[in-house]
Amino acid sequence: MLYNEPSPLEVKVVTKRFGMPNSHSLDAYLATDGFKAFFKAMQMTPEQIVEEVKISALRGRGGAGFPAGMKWSFVPRTSPKPKYVIINADESEPGTCKDRLLMENDPHQLIEGILIAGRAVDAHKGYIYIRGEYRYLIEHMDRAIAEAYGRGYLGKNIQGTGFDFDLYTHSGAGAYECGEETALLDSIEGKRGIPRMKPPFPAVVGAWQSPTLLNNVETLSAVPAIIRDGGAAFAALGTPKNGGTRMICLSGHINKPGVYELPVGFNLLRMIHEVGGGMRNGKKLKAVVPGGSSCPILKAEECDIPMDFDTLAKIKSMLGSGGTVILDEDTCMVRFALRIMKFYAHESCGWCIPCREGTTWLKRMLERFHSGMGQKSDIPMIGELSKNMLGRTFCALGDAAAMPTISIVEKFPEDFEAHLNGQPCPYAHAAEPVFA
Amino acid sequence: MADLINLTIDGKPVQAAPGTLVINAAKQVGIEIPSFCYYDGLTLQAACRMCLVEVEKTPKLQVGCTLPVAEGMVVHTDSPLVHQSRKGMVEFLLTNHPLDCPVCDKGGECELQDMTFRYGMGESRFLEQKMHVDEQQWSPVVFYDKPRCILCYRCVRICDEGMGVNALGVVNRGAVSEIAPNHFDHLECDECGMCIDICPVGALTSGAYRYKTRPWEMKHVGTICTHCADGCKTTLGVRNNEIIRGNNRDRSGINGEFLCVKGRYAFDFVHSAERLQAPLLRKNGKLEPVSWAEALATVAKKFQQAQASGGKFAVIGSNHTSNEENYYLQSFAREVLGTNNIDHHRTGDVPALLDALSGKTDALATSADLYERKAILVIASDLAQQHPFLSFQIRANYRHHGAHIYTVTPGPVREQKYAVRSIMTIPGRELADVELLREQLKAEPELVIVFGDAIKGDAVHKLVAFGASLGIPVRYVCLVDYSNSRGASDMGLAPNHGPGYQAVAEPGLAYDEILAATDLDVLWVVGANPLKHLDLASSRAFVVVNDMFLTETAQRADVVFPAASAYEKSGTVTNVCGEVQRLKAGLQVMGAKPDLEIIGLIAKEMGQDIGIWSPDKVLEEIRTNVRGYNIPLPVIATGGAAQTTPVNGHVPLSARPELIQSARDSLFTSGSLGRYSKMLNSVLEGPGGLYSEERP
Amino acid sequence: MTFSPELEARFAKLLESYPPGRTRSAVVPMLLYAQDEVGHISNELIEEVARLCKVTPLQVDEVVGYYSMLHRKPLGKYHVQVCTNISCLLRGGEELYEHASKQLGIANKQVTADGQFSLEEVECIGACSWAPAVQINYDFHHLVTPEKLDALVAELRKAQ
Numbered sequence A: 001m002l003y004n005e006p007s008p009l010e011v012k013v014v015t016k017r018f019g020m021p022n023s024h025s026l027d028a029y030l031a032t033d034g035f036k037a038f039f040k041a042m043q044m045t046p047e048q049i050v051e052e053v054k055i056s057a058l059r060g061r062g063g064a065g066f067p068a069g070m071k072w073s074f075v076p077r078t079s080p081k082p083k084y085v086i087i088n089a090d091e092s093e094p095g096t097c098k099d100r101l102l103m104e105n106d107p108h109q110l111i112e113g114i115l116i117a118g119r120a121v122d123a124h125k126g127y128i129y130i131r132g133e134y135r136y137l138i139e140h141m142d143r144a145i146a147e148a149y150g151r152g153y154l155g156k157n158i159q160g161t162g163f164d165f166d167l168y169t170h171s172g173a174g175a176y177e178c179g180e181e182t183a184l185l186d187s188i189e190g191k192r193g194i195p196r197m198k199p200p201f202p203a204v205v206g207a208w209q210s211p212t213l214l215n216n217v218e219t220l221s222a223v224p225a226i227i228r229d230g231g232a233a234f235a236a237l238g239t240p241k242n243g244g245t246r247m248i249c250l251s252g253h254i255n256k257p258g259v260y261e262l263p264v265g266f267n268l269l270r271m272i273h274e275v276g277g278g279m280r281n282g283k284k285l286k287a288v289v290p291g292g293s294s295c296p297i298l299k300a301e302e303c304d305i306p307m308d309f310d311t312l313a314k315i316k317s318m319l320g321s322g323g324t325v326i327l328d329e330d331t332c333m334v335r336f337a338l339r340i341m342k343f344y345a346h347e348s349c350g351w352c353i354p355c356r357e358g359t360t361w362l363k364r365m366l367e368r369f370h371s372g373m374g375q376k377s378d379i380p381m382i383g384e385l386s387k388n389m390l391g392r393t394f395c396a397l398g399d400a401a402a403m404p405t406i407s408i409v410e411k412f413p414e415d416f417e418a419h420l421n422g423q424p425c426p427y428a429h430a431a432e433p434v435f436a
Numbered sequence B: 001m002a003d004l005i006n007l008t009i010d011g012k013p014v015q016a017a018p019g020t021l022v023i024n025a026a027k028q029v030g031i032e033i034p035s036f037c038y039y040d041g042l043t044l045q046a047a048c049r050m051c052l053v054e055v056e057k058t059p060k061l062q063v064g065c066t067l068p069v070a071e072g073m074v075v076h077t078d079s080p081l082v083h084q085s086r087k088g089m090v091e092f093l094l095t096n097h098p099l100d101c102p103v104c105d106k107g108g109e110c111e112l113q114d115m116t117f118r119y120g121m122g123e124s125r126f127l128e129q130k131m132h133v134d135e136q137q138w139s140p141v142v143f144y145d146k147p148r149c150i151l152c153y154r155c156v157r158i159c160d161e162g163m164g165v166n167a168l169g170v171v172n173r174g175a176v177s178e179i180a181p182n183h184f185d186h187l188e189c190d191e192c193g194m195c196i197d198i199c200p201v202g203a204l205t206s207g208a209y210r211y212k213t214r215p216w217e218m219k220h221v222g223t224i225c226t227h228c229a230d231g232c233k234t235t236l237g238v239r240n241n242e243i244i245r246g247n248n249r250d251r252s253g254i255n256g257e258f259l260c261v262k263g264r265y266a267f268d269f270v271h272s273a274e275r276l277q278a279p280l281l282r283k284n285g286k287l288e289p290v291s292w293a294e295a296l297a298t299v300a301k302k303f304q305q306a307q308a309s310g311g312k313f314a315v316i317g318s319n320h321t322s323n324e325e326n327y328y329l330q331s332f333a334r335e336v337l338g339t340n341n342i343d344h345h346r347t348g349d350v351p352a353l354l355d356a357l358s359g360k361t362d363a364l365a366t367s368a369d370l371y372e373r374k375a376i377l378v379i380a381s382d383l384a385q386q387h388p389f390l391s392f393q394i395r396a397n398y399r400h401h402g403a404h405i406y407t408v409t410p411g412p413v414r415e416q417k418y419a420v421r422s423i424m425t426i427p428g429r430e431l432a433d434v435e436l437l438r439e440q441l442k443a444e445p446e447l448v449i450v451f452g453d454a455i456k457g458d459a460v461h462k463l464v465a466f467g468a469s470l471g472i473p474v475r476y477v478c479l480v481d482y483s484n485s486r487g488a489s490d491m492g493l494a495p496n497h498g499p500g501y502q503a504v505a506e507p508g509l510a511y512d513e514i515l516a517a518t519d520l521d522v523l524w525v526v527g528a529n530p531l532k533h534l535d536l537a538s539s540r541a542f543v544v545v546n547d548m549f550l551t552e553t554a555q556r557a558d559v560v561f562p563a564a565s566a567y568e569k570s571g572t573v574t575n576v577c578g579e580v581q582r583l584k585a586g587l588q589v590m591g592a593k594p595d596l597e598i599i600g601l602i603a604k605e606m607g608q609d610i611g612i613w614s615p616d617k618v619l620e621e622i623r624t625n626v627r628g629y630n631i632p633l634p635v636i637a638t639g640g641a642a643q644t645t646p647v648n649g650h651v652p653l654s655a656r657p658e659l660i661q662s663a664r665d666s667l668f669t670s671g672s673l674g675r676y677s678k679m680l681n682s683v684l685e686g687p688g689g690l691y692s693e694e695r696p
Numbered sequence C: 001m002t003f004s005p006e007l008e009a010r011f012a013k014l015l016e017s018y019p020p021g022r023t024r025s026a027v028v029p030m031l032l033y034a035q036d037e038v039g040h041i042s043n044e045l046i047e048e049v050a051r052l053c054k055v056t057p058l059q060v061d062e063v064v065g066y067y068s069m070l071h072r073k074p075l076g077k078y079h080v081q082v083c084t085n086i087s088c089l090l091r092g093g094e095e096l097y098e099h100a101s102k103q104l105g106i107a108n109k110q111v112t113a114d115g116q117f118s119l120e121e122v123e124c125i126g127a128c129s130w131a132p133a134v135q136i137n138y139d140f141h142h143l144v145t146p147e148k149l150d151a152l153v154a155e156l157r158k159a160q
């Protein structure tokens, strides 16, 4: 089982079984409160379940942070069409590696969360959309699902409650865009992962033309605890409107990179220094990507903040998917911006003009710029072209490419200036590769 | 009608029906919102982002082509932000566009050029290298140049939604996405070229037209396609007396922008090297070119001699020649030659339908009805192969209005894909199987019945009786094959009726009887090729042929007159739905003359007066004399279609209805014309020729 | 085309997992599983998947080029995928990739002459907290150094 040394500062809710022997087995799960929430939920009305999730202030862990309870309430329960629960395990946002741990270490917690969601929206089939690269997890989840079927926790008349639910895994095949919820729906229907027009929202017209509840793995993994211990208890762990805990994936130039479960609203500097063991080699902090590559970057001096959705929104960034990447003083921001843009250009689905052409143009421009062939006029143009994408693309991938780029040129103009006039990258020598 | 919604666009008040898209609401008040991917009648894409507009109280620019109007909405299409956004989009588009306008087929007609001119910026800020991808040939007629493609997906949609073929898709991802054909490196499809036509830029080009000319060097002549009976308007691009292109860019005419492979490309028979350019006269057993004077004199003399000796005449007319020519020809036969031995290759039992509908009004369907009426029943025809435009109309009706389609056919047809009910029938059982649909059809509010040659004679009356028993308004289309098959029947190229289905006192010989008569003295064949399949029994017959080519029949002739094609003459033709439209001469081919003129010259040579051979004058006569043809001139003069009215009264039943037989042309054949179209032959032989209709 | 009985069984199960009539949904996983067995995606495979999923070959072809894990050309027996995305970049991912390229003597998406190895610079593979990360076929390798990579490659070379 992949897991890092836990930190004493963690508040373990969804990761509480991590590190236990055989934490992925149904027996271990049942021995530690497993499926208690499910039985409780079967005694509640669907409306009560949704209400409890609303009280928990649980917000989507996939990136957008949409209040989960509210999303659940949008699914037309009484529609005569079949309804589906789809679990977004595409986990492709650079900097993010948490859903993987949840599925690996505690698959039954996710299954229980899915069952409760199914009960709440009257769905009887679920699909876990797992990125193709996570093949071992597909096999792993398939084994857990088979175990649950074998013991009557999936299938017909689950544990005599009269509730039926079938659960399947579905493999992606390498496409970041398929993490976007509507592109995911096209992908699960066997098509190119092209996003759909909204409205209608997936809750109303989703997979196979039917109402579909789509949530991230971490979002649903939090549900058993919420139902079992009450939404209020979960909410109390975080800050107002930002309930519970979040798995923070610390990576980059720190001493103890790893995935840590922390209350929403935990201070970012404390995360770096107290949870993550401080800056590697005693270097100075230069910047932080707070929640995955799509989020506008924070300068060191902006980092003394509680990590919750609203605070980050206030300083024009995002909590995103919890991929917190730490950059030290030796990092070349041009190279960093280039790598980000290279990613988005590679992953743009190509559907709309501004994203398809904009990301590619910016990537090539940054390549040229980083190689020392930049012109002074390129610097404002990088921001300007990004702004020509921002808010004008079909889906949020265009924004995801534009936002970090705009923030990097605006916050680190000196790094760009330093590459002008054919000068070699000023960080080329300072930054010895860190390697592991 | 639901209440109208009030909104404001650029300060102008607009009222629009609920559900109207902002881009169309703006159009109502003369405000153009630029668009590439939005296309009337096709599904929405929201991909090009050219149509972004400002809507008050929304933080982001909104997508004009997908945003429905809302009460009190305030839209700005002319603000600095909107202009800046459009400029940015055009700039993005041009980054990887080759800008080879000077050699691009689309130059001058390109929406990207126009858009750049109107909304773009003066200079390029793109300093990187452009990506090059080689041009691909997908079929004899379709070429794709990826770097020019702006990925508006119009081609993909017109092929799938419009044509029901679904031969184009998108492959790869991101900036290297491109359009791809259905068989990896080549297309197997209808080859209709709709994708090329709809492409806003020069990414899809036509094998027939590419690199041949600049659009402004051509004159554009709107006339009617001379192939099947559907009567599509086609605009010929003519330069130096040569047709270079067929399309219908201005979307006028009954077919809008629709054209099939034949209407779009099969004009090239006109320039075939095998075209006859001088009259031929048999001398010492061999056909030799002679002057018009000599040929005319020979024919006139022969006709007069035969007349004097009480010889037996027969005339076989054409289903491609104009109404005026057909009218004139039958006048000549009946008045000058004094014979009712006149017929043509009949492909549908129009007389039986008109007879059965006698006394009914509103019972003949127009081509527009196929797009508008709520239910359509197709009996015994593969429309996608034989009537591409009618098939297109029905598909569009299904997509846009959810029309209920029913089919009763002996084999698989494309309409089955969206039919509410399809019955596979066997020949002879069609009516019995139609009966199975009775209850469902009764529940429809209205119906159009389209039937092929399997329904003829008495069966037509039974079908109309069935229609009448449904208790709902029913309209009919009797399918016929060729561009003026309907007109040939209406103009009386028949042994038992004259123009307007006036019965003749003494019916003459029908088609096969003419050929079988051993005592025939003179046979005149105008624009037909009966000897392709049948023998001429009379060895003594003097045979005169008007044709464009030395067909099997022409080879047997004593005199052959080189005839002009429909693209070289004026006049009118009547399509399968009885809609009359005007032919407009696009060019002249050296040596050939329109049949009208040839007939007139022979009459003159014989010293006979059957009126002057001006198409307008003959049309005037038709309008006065032919039942149903009193059509409003201004309509057809302005390029419109005027439907003939049904004949009220008894119509003589078809002579020998068993002769009525469709030639079963496919999408890629067109009777003998098709043989002389290189383009049609190339698609037949090309990979597209493997095209097999409908997958299981 | 024929597949192993295990793969056939997997296909059958896959096709059953979607709602009735939704066989198209199986296209992407089916292509990936088939590629694992036959090595790459040929026209023939596309046609077979189209047949099994009841769609046109074009509808499958459209999908193939979209997903970066689906390959039209054969890969090496061991496909070495080095992540160079942000978290890995910060910990030497790009240098690791350059190192792999030099050691294997091949560039991005190329295959060694003996067909044993192919190399690809990939986007984030979800191992950011254990960067730099490498995937060889489906196996993850975390906290990889050039030395560690060399050892891995040497071991695989020996194993063949």
Ligand SMILES: Cc1cc2nc3c(=O)[nH]c(=O)nc-3n(C[C@H](O)[C@H](O)[C@H](O)COP(=O)(O)O)c2cc1C
Binding pocket: A059, A060, A061, A062, A063, A064, A065, A066, A068, A088, A089, A090, A091, A092, A093, A176, A177, A178, A179, A180, A181, A182, A214, A215, A216, A217, A219, A220, A395, A396, A397, A400
């Ligand atoms: C380009 C893009 C990529 C995304 N990738 C993922 C992803 O890999 N995993 C994920 O859970 N959500 C991803 N999302 C967010 C989803 O669209 C969606 O908001 C989320 O899955 C909903 O679940 P939640 O409400 O539980 O967070 C992505 C969004 C965008 C725009």
Ligand code: SF4
Binding pocket: A177, A195, A347, A348, A349, A350, A351, A352, A353, A355, A356, A393, A394, A395, A396, A397, A398, A399
């Ligand atoms: S912004 Fe446009 S091109 Fe980019 S991923 Fe979304 S839809 Fe595709």
Ligand code: SF4
Binding pocket: B148, B149, B150, B151, B152, B153, B154, B155, B156, B179, B195, B198, B199, B200, B201, B203, B204
């Ligand atoms: S080929 Fe033409 S019509 Fe088709 S997507 Fe490209 S630009 Fe649009």
Ligand code: SF4
Binding pocket: B225, B226, B227, B228, B229, B230, B231, B232, B258, B259, B260, B261, B262, B263, B264, B387, B388, B389, B390
């Ligand atoms: S459908 Fe008939 S009339 Fe129309 S273009 Fe084709 S052949 Fe000509």
Ligand code: FES
Binding pocket: B034, B035, B036, B037, B038, B045, B046, B047, B048, B049, B050, B051, B052, B063, B064, B065, B066
């Ligand atoms: S016209 Fe609206 S996005 Fe293309």
Ligand code: FES
Binding pocket: A094, A095, A096, C083, C084, C085, C086, C087, C088, C089, C123, C124, C125, C126, C127, C128, C129, C131, C133
């Ligand atoms: S950035 Fe390399 S694994 Fe995430």
